[in-house]
Amino acid sequence: MGQASNLGQDLKVRETVHAFFAGRAGVIATMHGKERVITPLLGDALGITLTVPSGFDTDRFGTFTGDVARAGNQVEALRTKAIAAMGHTGSTIGISSEGSFGPHPLLPFATLNVELVLLLDSEKKLELIGEASTMETNYARRAVRNLDEALDFAYRSGFPSHAIVVKVNELNNSPRDIAKGLITETQLAHALQVALGKSTTEFVWVETDMRAHLNPLRMSCVGAATRDLVDRVYNLCPQCGWPGTTTVQKRGLPCGWCGEATEQVSAVEHLCRHCGYSTEEVSVTRPTTADPRWCNRCNP
Numbered sequence: 421m422g423q424a425s426n427l428g429q430d431l432k433v434r435e436t437v438h439a440f441f442a443g444r445a446g447v448i449a450t451m452h453g454k455e456r457v458i459t460p461l462l463g464d465a466l467g468i469t470l471t472v473p474s475g476f477d478t479d480r481f482g483t484f485t486g487d488v489a490r491a492g493n494q495v496e497a498l499r500t501k502a503i504a505a506m507g508h509t510g511s512t513i514g515i516s517s518e519g520s521f522g523p524h525p526l527l528p529f530a531t532l533n534v535e536l537v538l539l540l541d542s543e544k545k546l547e548l549i550g551e552a553s554t555m556e557t558n559y560a561r562r563a564v565r566n567l568d569e570a571l572d573f574a575y576r577s578g579f580p581s582h583a584i585v586v587k588v589n590e591l592n593n594s595p596r597d598i599a600k601g602l603i604t605e606t607q608l609a610h611a612l613q614v615a616l617g618k619s620t621t622e623f624v625w626v627e628t629d630m631r632a633h634l635n636p637l638r639m640s641c642v643g644a645a646t647r648d649l650v651d652r653v654y655n656l657c658p659q660c661g662w663p664g665t666t667t668v669q670k671r672g673l674p675c676g677w678c679g680e681a682t683e684q685v686s687a688v689e690h691l692c693r694h695c696g697y698s699t700e701e702v703s704v705t706r707p708t709t710a711d712p713r714w715c716n717r718c719n720p
Contacts, residue, residue, distance in 0.1 A: 433654050436661055438467035440544075445469045446513030449505035451478045453633030454517050457643035458537065462515065465650040473509045484521075484630040485585055487595050494518050498538040498549070512543040517642055521559040521630065533557040533638060535645040539653065548664045550649025554641050558582055561627035563590070570612050570626050571605065580604060583634035586611040587625040588618045601634055657692035658699070666691045670700070676709035680717045684710040 446468055448455050455472050463470040481501050482490030491500045495518075502514030517537045524530035537550045558577045564570045574584045580603045588597040597618060599611035615624040632639045655665045668691065673684035688701045712718040 433656055434465075436656060437465065437653060437663060440661075440663060441466045441468050441513075444513055444543075445471065445511060446515055447505045447509045447511040448472050449476065449478060449501040449514060449516040450632075451476060452631045454639070454642055456633075457639060458515060458517065458646050461643065461646045461650060462537075462539070465653060468513065470515065471509075473505055476505060476508050485587065485593070485598050485600065485627075486591065487593055487598060494520050494534070494536055495538075495549070498536055499540065499547075502538055502540040506540070506542065512541065514538075514540045514542075516540075517632075517645070519630070519632075519638060519642070521557065524555065527555075530555050531557055531559050533559065533641050535638070535641045537642065537645040537649045539649060546662075546664060548649060548652045550645045550647070550652055552641050552644035552648055554637075554644070556640070557637050558628050558635070559630060561590070561625055563623040564612075564626050565622055567609050567612055570608060573626050574602075574608060577628050578637070579608075581636060583629035583631075584608055585627045585629045586615050587627065588615045590625050600629055600631070602629070603634070657695060657697055658690075659697040660692060660695040662692055662694035664693070666693060673707070673710040675712055675715035675718055677712045677718050678715065680715055682710040682714045682716070684714050 448458055448470055450472060455470065459470045478501055479488060481497055482488055491497045498516045498518045502516040505516065506512065506514040515538065517535065519533060519535045521531060521533050524532040532553055532555060534551070534553045539548045560577060562573045564573060577584065584602045586599045586602065586608070587593050599615070602608045602611055612624065629635060630638055632642055653663045655667065656663055657665045668689045669685045670687045670689050671683050671685055672681040673686040674680065675682055689698065690701065691698045
């Protein structure tokens, strides 16, 4: 009975979302194949047609190889790309994706891939961002002196299913000093020979190509971020039915010993940015006090 009820609710939410976007079409700001995972998930969920604009260069907004600096932070770059794609095509719905790679904030020597996927609807004044993160990434670089060292790095990085980049210098390369998308030993050998010929040292640099169409691990994380975006779209306001009700964890659960507020979650707040409806949910299964080990006073 419960499963049938949930299925009925899911179908009703889907119908509401499809009605919200009825008759619309959107554009995906990509030139690196992200539509392969975004379109089946998001297009079906919203009930709209998604296309990729022809002649649209996303590399001008930043490259992983560093020859073009990113336009602002990750969220700003998302908006910039989506707005540009909408202007390029005249669409009122823009989808964009942006990834970042860096040290894990909690685990030393671990690399974290964070992917964001944006839905921007200028007609309905709606902006939603899906997010996913993973340590399942091959993001790496290495200085090499010869083909054997380059091949060792490449195969450890998932080559040839994951492409390789060769750069003359670690930083400050011109586009002519970078060879991207290398997926065969012949390509890698030729690019290495050219780079070594330009290098003023005995080293050149090899690194993983992090563009999504040449990096299946990253493409998988883009898919996860898209699924998170779908979940956010389907989180409808119970009052006005608007997609994208924000769920915020409220912290401050009191310590069980001293009553001091901790960083543990005390309740979950649901907020609709369209009509302002707000409700606070306190789970009956959630503890009413926090374990003292989370208290800065009792366990400094």
